[in-house]
Amino acid sequence: MNILKLSFLAFFFCLSNNLFATIDPSIQLKETSENVLNILYSNSQDTEKEIIEYLSKEYNLDIIIRRTLGRNWNKIEEGHRAKIVKLIKQLVLLAYLDGMSGKSKPEIEFSNTRYISAKRAEVPTTLYIDNKPIVLVYRLGLVQGKWEILDIVIENISIVITYRKQFDAFFTNNSSKDLVKKLETLLTDENLDQSLPL
Amino acid sequence: MKTLINHSHYKKFILSTMLLFSSGIFADNFNLDYEFSEEENWSDDTAVNSDPLESINRLVYQFNDFFYIRIFDPITNVYVNHTPKSVRNSFKNFFVNLKYPIRFISNAFQAKIKESYYESLKFGINSTVGILGINTPSDKFSFLNGIPDEDLGQVFASWGIPEGPFIMVPILGPSTLRDLPARIIAREINFIDVNSDNWDTVESEWIALLNTAEILSMNEEILPRYKSVRKASIDPYTALRSAYLQQRSQEIAK
Numbered sequence: 001m002n003i004l005k006l007s008f009l010a011f012f013f014c015l016s017n018n019l020f021a022t023i024d025p026s027i028q029l030k031e032t033s034e035n036v037l038n039i040l041y042s043n044s045q046d047t048e049k050e051i052i053e054y055l056s057k058e059y060n061l062d063i064i065i066r067r068t069l070g071r072n073w074n075k076i077e078e079g080h081r082a083k084i085v086k087l088i089k090q091l092v093l094l095a096y097l098d099g100m101s102g103k104s105k106p107e108i109e110f111s112n113t114r115y116i117s118a119k120r121a122e123v124p125t126t127l128y129i130d131n132k133p134i135v136l137v138y139r140l141g142l143v144q145g146k147w148e149i150l151d152i153v154i155e156n157i158s159i160v161i162t163y164r165k166q167f168d169a170f171f172t173n174n175s176s177k178d179l180v181k182k183l184e185t186l187l188t189d190e191n192l193d194q195s196l197p198l
Numbered sequence: 199m200k201t202l203i204n205h206s207h208y209k210k211f212i213l214s215t216m217l218l219f220s221s222g223i224f225a226d227n228f229n230l231d232y233e234f235s236e237e238e239n240w241s242d243d244t245a246v247n248s249d250p251l252e253s254i255n256r257l258v259y260q261f262n263d264f265f266y267i268r269i270f271d272p273i274t275n276v277y278v279n280h281t282p283k284s285v286r287n288s289f290k291n292f293f294v295n296l297k298y299p300i301r302f303i304s305n306a307f308q309a310k311i312k313e314s315y316y317e318s319l320k321f322g323i324n325s326t327v328g329i330l331g332i333n334t335p336s337d338k339f340s341f342l343n344g345i346p347d348e349d350l351g352q353v354f355a356s357w358g359i360p361e362g363p364f365i366m367v368p369i370l371g372p373s374t375l376r377d378l379p380a381r382i383i384a385r386e387i388n389f390i391d392v393n394s395d396n397w398d399t400v401e402s403e404w405i406a407l408l409n410t411a412e413i414l415s416m417n418e419e420i421l422p423r424y425k426s427v428r429k430a431s432i433d434p435y436t437a438l439r440s441a442y443l444q445q446r447s448q449e450i451a452k
Contacts, residue, residue, distance in 0.1 A: 095430035156448035157441045165440040166433040182432055 025140045025147035026113045026123045032058045033108050033125070040097060041105045052093060063141075063148050065089050068163035076176040084176065087183035092159060094187070096152060104130065121147070248363045249439065255366035259435045262371060266424060274417040288332040289415045295324050295331025300384045304348035308356045316345050346452050350380035355450040364439055372442035 032055070039050050055061060065088045066073060076084055100106060111124040119142040127134045139151040151160040170179060249255065278286070298321040305314040320336040327335045336342045354376050355361070362375025373381065424438075431437035 091430055091432075095426070098426045098430065156445045158444060161444060162437055162440045163432075166431060166436045169433050169436040179432070186430070186432070 023147075024113050025121050025138075026110050028058065028147065029123050029125075029138055029140075030108075030110055037100070037105055037108070040100065048090070048093060048097070051097065052089065055093075060143065060146075060148050061089055063143065064150060064152075064160065065092065067150060067160045068092065069167055070164045072164075072167045072171050075171050076179070080176040080180055083180055084183065087180065087187060088163070090187055091183060092163065095159065096154075100127065100129070106130075118142070120150075248361075250363050251365060255364065255439075256435050258366040258368055259438070261368060262366065263428070263434070265369060266421065270413075270417050271421055271425070274414060274421055277414045278418055286415065286418060289411055290419070291324070291328070291334050292331045293412045293415055295321060295328070296388065297384075299387050300350065301345075301348055303387070304350055304353050307350075307353040308348065310348070313345055313348065316342055320345070346449070350383055351377040351446070352450050354380055361443075361446075364443065366435075366439075372438055374443075374446070377446065 035054060036051055039054060040047055044050055052061075062085055065085050068088060069076070069084075073081075107128040109126040109128070111126070114122040114124070116122060121140045123138040123140065125136045125138065127136050135155055137153040138149055139153065140147045141150045142148075151158050153159070167179075170182070174182075298317060301317050302314055302321075305311075305317060320342045321331075323336045323339075323342075324331045324334055327333075351374075359376050365373045365375060365378055367373050367378060370381065427437050427441060428434045
């Protein structure tokens, strides 16, 4: 009898995974975006950390980070990989949050999900920051029965492509050790927007 | 019943069920270490953008960066902090309205008759009811909103002229061999273009003032974006080039 129960459980577990795939990815995205904005516009001391922790629960962020690195992944020393993924995650989040920041909490309008294939979808959204509309498209992929973020396209500019181009250029003359150093500098230098490359 | 069904059948059933569904689950497994398949390259930039002038472009970028951060940014900050938002918006609307001729011509040259007509209608409403374009009453008409801003670079692209190499233009910023002449022509068509022969006249002083206001108005929009890209970039030059080329290719594709 126990075996019969187990077999049913296994059956429904597997079935639920496949059923999950049929759920519109914009539902989760809507909830996540709303919660991210709530954290961003809260009086919290460490919003970035909180958002990373929250987003990491909702989505596997390693996927988008791995995609930004593309084939450069193979050029990164084994010992640096985890650290680089962590640092890029912070940097990408910084870019994403910077784009979402305004004087007042932005409004998000979700359009209908576009299914590119059975495992690929796009969720177009319009973000109203200080009444200015910004078009933001989430590219999602079905990974292990769950919709994961593969790319975020802000005003026709893909985060994955933009970062990958930079990593391609960076790795022509630099090592993964240099990348760790560069990323750490970028994330710690508060006056970076005023420093000059000259 | 119990006697009819053997336990080994249960085991087989469980195993086969697990196998059947696990194959479905792991078929879309995303292994971080594997080489990206064609489908995984979905949002990759497969186009190789030409940058034979990279070394010169990088030097120009450094000059521009100095100019934007050390000169434009402080001036723009003064403008933003000391000018009411309503006035800044009026300036912006006024200059956007003045660029109507280039939008009209660009639509017409691409045989976008409906868009040319809508642009003219928008210009007419905003220039009259909107008092020289400082207000945008055309916003109330949904069909006049969201008309893509066409330019001559898009016209050249529609004629099949190749993009050419990427060029970082002093002060003006990123461009391509195809977009640069388009921008120069657009400047000539602009209502408030500076005619260097008449610099000593009173009118030219007004024109210079308008040009300065236009630059400030543009910078209010562009500089925060530029600074944001710069702050979160490992290689700001490459980031800027990639962002510009991606945006242009999307604008042209529309």
